[in-house]
Amino acid sequence: MTIYEISLPENTPNFEITTVIADENLRIRIRSLNNKTYMDLIVNNNVIFQGLRCDANVNMTECYKYKGVKGNLVFDTESAADIYYTGFGSDYKLYYIVN
Numbered sequence: 001m002t003i004y005e006i007s008l009p010e011n012t013p014n015f016e017i018t019t020v021i022a023d024e025n026l027r028i029r030i031r032s033l034n035n036k037t038y039m040d041l042i043v044n045n046n047v048i049f050q051g052l053r054c055d056a057n058v059n060m061t062e063c064y065k066y067k068g069v070k071g072n073l074v075f076d077t078e079s080a081a082d083i084y085y086t087g088f089g090s091d092y093k094l095y096y097i098v099n
Contacts, residue, residue: 004071004096008088022070022098032056037083043069054083056092057087072097 004021006028015031020026020066029040039060041048048064056079075083076093082090 002098004098006094006096008047009090010089011086012088013085021096022086024070026096028073028094032085035082035084037085041073043067070081070098072099 003024006017006019006021006026006061008017008030009015013030014037015030017028017030018026019028025044027040027042029042031038031040037054038051039054040050041052041061041064048061048067048069052060054060054075056075058075059074061071061073074095074097076095077083077091077094079087079091
């Protein structure tokens with residue numbers, strides 16, 4: 001298992017990250033609205049999901065494996081609080097885990 005941390009811009013409510021991990025081109029869009037965070041994930045130009053609410057310590061790609069995504073995308077935190085942009089880079093870290 002290999003764990004990759006995806007750097008998040010601190011205190012930025014809406015942004016897009018493009019990166020390559022394990023031969024997968026990931027495009028991640030983050031939007032914050034009403035104290036919640038939502039994500040779109042595009043892998044190798046295939047939409048995996050759109051508008052998925054981000055929850056702490058939950059594998060966001062588990063039920064999308066049939067779409068060909070290899071890794072597990074997880075916001076890791078010790079806090080039980082909702083994921084929100086004010087904690088990006090400090091309280092909340094985003095990881096892509098490839099088995």
